[in-house]
Amino acid sequence: MKKKKQKAKSKKTAPRKAAPAPKPSLSKPLGVSHAAKILSYLKILLGSPQCHLLIIESLPGWAKTSIIEWALREAGNDFVSLGSYSTPLHFYNCLCRHTGQTLVLDDSRGLLETPTGQSLLKAATAKSVGAGGMRLVSWGSTGGKPLEPNVSFTGKLILLTNSVPSGPDIEALLDRSIFYKIPCETADLIDMLTIAAAEKSKFPDEAVASSVLEYLTDVLDENGSSRISLRTLELAYEFAISSPMDWRELFAATLYASPPPKEIVKRLEAGGGSVAEQERAFVNQTGRSRRSFYYYRKELGLSEGANCIDTKEAADDCQGDAGVFGHTSVQ
Numbered sequence: 001m002k003k004k005k006q007k008a009k010s011k012k013t014a015p016r017k018a019a020p021a022p023k024p025s026l027s028k029p030l031g032v033s034h035a036a037k038i039l040s041y042l043k044i045l046l047g048s049p050q051c052h053l054l055i056i057e058s059l060p061g062w063a064k065t066s067i068i069e070w071a072l073r074e075a076g077n078d079f080v081s082l083g084s085y086s087t088p089l090h091f092y093n094c095l096c097r098h099t100g101q102t103l104v105l106d107d108s109r110g111l112l113e114t115p116t117g118q119s120l121l122k123a124a125t126a127k128s129v130g131a132g133g134m135r136l137v138s139w140g141s142t143g144g145k146p147l148e149p150n151v152s153f154t155g156k157l158i159l160l161t162n163s164v165p166s167g168p169d170i171e172a173l174l175d176r177s178i179f180y181k182i183p184c185e186t187a188d189l190i191d192m193l194t195i196a197a198a199e200k201s202k203f204p205d206e207a208v209a210s211s212v213l214e215y216l217t218d219v220l221d222e223n224g225s226s227r228i229s230l231r232t233l234e235l236a237y238e239f240a241i242s243s244p245m246d247w248r249e250l251f252a253a254t255l256y257a258s259p260p261p262k263e264i265v266k267r268l269e270a271g272g273g274s275v276a277e278q279e280r281a282f283v284n285q286t287g288r289s290r291r292s293f294y295y296y297r298k299e300l301g302l303s304e305g306a307n308c309i310d311t312k313e314a315a316d317d318c319q320g321d322a323g324v325f326g327h328t329s330v331q
Helices: 035-047 064-074 088-097 115-125 168-175 186-197 206-223 230-242 247-255 261-270 275-286 290-299 311-319
Strands: 053-057 079-081 102-105 136-138 150-152 156-161 178-181
Touching: 035 053, 035 064, 035 156, 035 178, 053 064, 064 079, 064 102, 064 156, 088 102, 088 115, 088 150, 115 136, 115 156, 115 168, 186 206, 186 230, 206 230, 206 247, 230 247, 261 275, 261 290, 275 290
Parallel strands: 053 156, 053 178, 079 102, 102 156
Antiparallel strands: 136 150
């Protein structure tokens, strides 16, 4: 009897699910060793029921914008950038449009230096009296066209600035904020440049990057930080690639178009005017703080004027970190 051949039933196997694609890691901004620290401060801000303002101060060109945008994306935060400059009315209308979001002010001097701007910032970051715990912001001026007469803001604010002005209203604002100043001591800046220059994605020619780093380090040691930044590193590298024989000479002509801050202080003194007028001109020309102005006056042996500040504090301002929570009052 012939055995019937049974056809083997092939077992159907369920198709394997494709492994989820790895989440792309957001690379840190160019050579900024303090990016992780700023991310930590940002996470504290976003999770805090009491603090609603983060202020980051640094010299121009040291990647404040890149750092904070990277940190916000790392934190998964949907933020709104107000652009490079904001008037008080523009800021107020943005509060009306984005009541519960994180707002980033890339150039906040237009708010920090005006009484209206300071009042709006304080109202947006502190509970209003008699408002049931809300942060109620109102537009009390008859000028301009506000979107609403008042708004209850529930979001967070991040201010980026080259320098923070002084005054009791600013002190009150800083006391309720997380305030971080990116270190500006020469050694710190050299460290940041060194880390940046090692990034092959930006500087593929290691020999050229090393040469440019050595050149900029010498400039920092001799003249301070007034004209050196991460942007300077990128530009100098382009000069060195495009014109390898004479890039130093070509680049130096652009680098010293603006004198170092100490030289600016000396020229302002020679030009006359009150110390207070010289202070304002120094801040406008350099983006540095008034503390730096009096520090350089002290170094030059000039009289400090009626509005002088403690010179040790001024030296700390030029050379170190001004702290995180709160702010030391400067009179």
